Amino acid sequence: MGILNVSNVSHGFGSRIILEDASFRLLKGEHIGLVGANGEGKSTFLNIITGKLMPDEGKVTWCNHITTGYLDQYSTLEKGKTIRDILRSAFAHMFELEQDVMNLYEKMGDCTPEEMDIVLEEVGEIQSILEGADFYNLDSKIEEYAAGLGLLDIGLEKDVSELSGGQRAKILLAKVLLENPMILILDEPTNFLDEDHILWLKNFLQNYENAFILVSHDIPFLNDVTNVIYHIEAAVLTRYTGDYYKFKEMYELKKRQIEMAYKKQQKEIAHLEDFIARNKARVATTNLAKDRQKKLDRMDIIEIAREKPKPIFGFKTARTPSREIVAVENLVIGYEEALTRPVSFSIERNQKIAIKGVNGLGKSTLLNTLLRNIKPLSGEIEHGQFLQIGFFKQEEESSNTQVLDEFWNEFPGLTNAEARAALARCGLTNDHITSQMKVLSGGENAKVRLAKIMNREINFLVLDEPTNHLDIEAKEELKRAIKEFAGTVLMVSHEPDFYMDIATEVWNVEDWTTKII
Numbered sequence: 001m002g003i004l005n006v007s008n009v010s011h012g013f014g015s016r017i018i019l020e021d022a023s024f025r026l027l028k029g030e031h032i033g034l035v036g037a038n039g040e041g042k043s044t045f046l047n048i049i050t051g052k053l054m055p056d057e058g059k060v061t062w063c064n065h066i067t068t069g070y071l072d073q074y075s076t077l078e079k080g081k082t083i084r085d086i087l088r089s090a091f092a093h094m095f096e097l098e099q100d101v102m103n104l105y106e107k108m109g110d111c112t113p114e115e116m117d118i119v120l121e122e123v124g125e126i127q128s129i130l131e132g133a134d135f136y137n138l139d140s141k142i143e144e145y146a147a148g149l150g151l152l153d154i155g156l157e158k159d160v161s162e163l164s165g166g167q168r169a170k171i172l173l174a175k176v177l178l179e180n181p182m183i184l185i186l187d188e189p190t191n192f193l194d195e196d197h198i199l200w201l202k203n204f205l206q207n208y209e210n211a212f213i214l215v216s217h218d219i220p221f222l223n224d225v226t227n228v229i230y231h232i233e234a235a236v237l238t239r240y241t242g243d244y245y246k247f248k249e250m251y252e253l254k255k256r257q258i259e260m261a262y263k264k265q266q267k268e269i270a271h272l273e274d275f276i277a278r279n280k281a282r283v284a285t286t287n288l289a290k291d292r293q294k295k296l297d298r299m300d301i302i303e304i305a306r307e308k309p310k311p312i313f314g315f316k317t318a319r320t321p322s323r324e325i326v327a328v329e330n331l332v333i334g335y336e337e338a339l340t341r342p343v344s345f346s347i348e349r350n351q352k353i354a355i356k357g358v359n360g361l362g363k364s365t366l367l368n369t370l371l372r373n374i375k376p377l378s379g380e381i382e383h384g385q386f387l388q389i390g391f392f393k394q395e396e397e398s399s400n401t402q403v404l405d406e407f408w409n410e411f412p413g414l415t416n417a418e419a420r421a422a423l424a425r426c427g428l429t430n431d432h433i434t435s436q437m438k439v440l441s442g443g444e445n446a447k448v449r450l451a452k453i454m455n456r457e458i459n460f461l462v463l464d465e466p467t468n469h470l471d472i473e474a475k476e477e478l479k480r481a482i483k484e485f486a487g488t489v490l491m492v493s494h495e496p497d498f499y500m501d502i503a504t505e506v507w508n509v510e511d512w513t514t515k516i517i
Helices: 042-049 083-110 113-132 135-148 165-179 195-206 219-225 244-279 286-298 363-370 403-410 416-425 442-454 472-484
Strands: 004-013 016-026 031-035 057-062 068-071 183-187 211-215 228-233 236-241 324-332 343-348 352-356 378-383 389-392 460-464 488-492 505-508
Touching: 004 042, 016 042, 016 236, 031 042, 031 219, 031 244, 042 183, 042 211, 068 165, 083 113, 083 135, 083 165, 113 135, 135 165, 135 195, 165 183, 165 195, 195 219, 219 244, 228 244, 236 244, 244 286, 324 363, 343 488, 352 363, 363 460, 363 488, 389 442, 403 416, 403 442, 416 442, 442 472
Parallel strands: 031 211, 031 228, 068 183, 183 211, 352 488, 352 505, 389 460, 460 488
Antiparallel strands: 004 016, 004 057, 228 236, 324 343, 324 378
């Protein structure tokens, strides 16, 4: 019996089947990676096992007294709380126990000797639990985790409502890790982490004694921390023992074997059908034809899953702009306080620049300031002539609008067929196109937003963490498209494997920051 058992679960949205007769087990200490292309149902599966979503069929069984910690892509934080408040809430049950002790101490004043013995025994038990959980050193533990994920740089007394989406995601991650649950469930935890914090999380998970289930498109990270892989494809969930690279090896071998068996069976079917067609009408051979027909009817037909549509990305190039795209003189960015010292630089035509640096130093703020979406605290920004900008934001709120309408609203001059074709080129199926934006996975949502940019003529492509949520295939295709784009590129990314092959120059905002790193 595993810690978690999923038996014959099926689930779908409308005509779209997400999971079919899926079974899953989680054993003590297993580090599971849940993988599959965008939209295959990874987040849906996590919502089913955590009880956020009821399956259409099947059963989900947890062992008794199991504690879980779930970090999903859409978690939120309560306004008016500080970072420290949120992190301390990970130990809410311990603070309740501490309050129980205080109440028991108050009760001692009116106790009989017999009652006093009972109260002292109860106090002793609670104190043992608190000391065993290192309750009286919680603040140092909170600061250790906050430092590992870069939250100390922001300041633990900062109100969470003042933070960026990436910073809020890091707080939620730190809180879940501090809870130290028996089962940890993480959906894309590295999306808003830079290289140093990904390394800290990798070391944490490698040494994590309890079980966890991880969804991630960061393959080196996923491979380093998992020992079991569950793969979702075409609504089928399959278990593989080993890390991600071992899974890929086994998956490709299994795929080749099925393809060979399929071809062999198709030849046999063709041979049988030919024999039946030639002999069923002849009296002398009609019984032989019937035998072949029975054999054909009994045959377990091998089916090969239809290839999912692969995204084909490509950016349309606008007219050639001036040589200098953006010129900056003594620029200071920030909101109420400066995030950088005064800096001066220029971006020239056809440069491809990657921006890196730890979170919270203003990478997204820098992009928005350069694009004049927000005002600088001081300094000058000049744009070159004939600039046509395509901006991919790190975060964008999803609406109730149907995907096709969302796209069509921006390009009303397109025919229905042209709009559908533009979305299909980005790997979106008819099921996606007729869905609401809010029900898409993070990767599918990103593909819709990329489709909008790709349908415009641009000469300056600005990307803020474009690989967040994209599956491996889409990342590789996006990398190819950016390389081939005959214009200027400015992108923020925490994935060196993605940007190092593209960038002609790498800027580190840590060189400009006013903060102590």
